[in-house]
Amino acid sequence: MDEYLFLLNIIKEAGHKIRQDINKPLNINAKSNPNDLVTNMDKSTELFLTENILRQYPDHKIIGEEGQGKYLSSLDGTVWIIDPIDGTLNFIHQKSNFAISIGIFKDGHPYAGAIYDVMNNNLYHVKVGEEAYINETMIPPLNDTQLSESIISCNPNWLVKPVIKEIYQDIILDSRSARSYGSAALDFMYVALGKTDAYLTLRLHPWDYAAGLMIVEAVGGIVTNQLNESLNPLYANSILVANKALHHEIITKYLNKHQDTLQKIHTERFSKG
Numbered sequence: 238m239d240e241y242l243f244l245l246n247i248i249k250e251a252g253h254k255i256r257q258d259i260n261k262p263l264n265i266n267a268k269s270n271p272n273d274l275v276t277n278m279d280k281s282t283e284l285f286l287t288e289n290i291l292r293q294y295p296d297h298k299i300i301g302e303e304g305q306g307k308y309l310s311s312l313d314g315t316v317w318i319i320d321p322i323d324g325t326l327n328f329i330h331q332k333s334n335f336a337i338s339i340g341i342f343k344d345g346h347p348y349a350g351a352i353y354d355v356m357n358n359n360l361y362h363v364k365v366g367e368e369a370y371i372n373e374t375m376i377p378p379l380n381d382t383q384l385s386e387s388i389i390s391c392n393p394n395w396l397v398k399p400v401i402k403e404i405y406q407d408i409i410l411d412s413r414s415a416r417s418y419g420s421a422a423l424d425f426m427y428v429a430l431g432k433t434d435a436y437l438t439l440r441l442h443p444w445d446y447a448a449g450l451m452i453v454e455a456v457g458g459i460v461t462n463q464l465n466e467s468l469n470p471l472y473a474n475s476i477l478v479a480n481k482a483l484h485h486e487i488i489t490k491y492l493n494k495h496q497d498t499l500q501k502i503h504t505e506r507f508s509k510g
């Protein structure tokens with residue numbers, strides 16, 4: 238079966254299983270800190286996806302947030318990058334506003350991506366080189382905006398952190414307003430739809446951004462780190478997603494002047510990129 242079609246089928250099937258079990262009691266555990274949580278549903282969804290993908294394509298590789306090939310050191314061959322539930326805190330607290338995110342790379346090149354907003358039954362998807370869609374509807378190209386008339390998506394946790402708040406606060410102050418949604422994959426999709434104009438965050442992992450990157454780029458948006466460098470989907474990085482004009486404005490007028498500090502943060506936090 239065509240890999241893109243298989244991707245769309247399997248992500249919807251995984252979402253259907255989550256919807257079926259949404260009211261069942263959850264088994265919740267902490268990971269790196271007490272607010273970094275994982276549930277049995279994150280794990281079973283990743284296992285379901287992984288088993289099905291490898292049954293269909295035994296020579297493909299997988300990077301999954303909850304453990305599958307997480308520390309892959311090369312993107313040779315076909316690699317599926319999976320976040321089984323992006324927005325786990327939303328999933329636990331709200332039972333909505335979370336997504337499954339899957340990006341496929343072939344020999345390091347983006348091939349296809351899908352993000353499934355499970356409870357709203359919205360499937361965002363793209364085969365790179367073709368149009369991006371929400372369900373069966375093509376997503377139109379993004380319009381340029383200027384910061385003064387833009388809505389910026391940014392997790393407020395970054396805006397209260399010393400050093401980082403100095404970098405971000407002028408962007409927020411000069412914008413029309415800020416929003417925070419709690420799922421990086423959906424934050425990417427709101428930029429892709431023009432519901433927000435930029436998404437700014439200091440640290441995402443490949444599974445948070447792999448699919449979003451492809452869908453935003455397909456509608457003419459720009460995705461880089463905050464040093465205006467392209468992303469390497471093997472590594473975590475800072476993120477700036479925006480329409481073309483706004484991306485340029487944020488980099489040149491706001492982030493460039495903090496380049497030394499940002500460079501230091503990148504060197505300290507990220508092994509690459």
Ligand code: IPD
Nearest residue numbers: 322323324325326392419420421
């Ligand atoms: C998190 C969400 C959140 C973002 C975090 C991610 P998870 O993913 O996307 O919006 O701010 O950086 O780690 O842990 O819910 O899959």
Ligand code: CA
Nearest residue numbers: 320323324445
């Ligand atoms: Ca995530």
Ligand code: CA
Nearest residue numbers: 302320322323
């Ligand atoms: Ca996750």
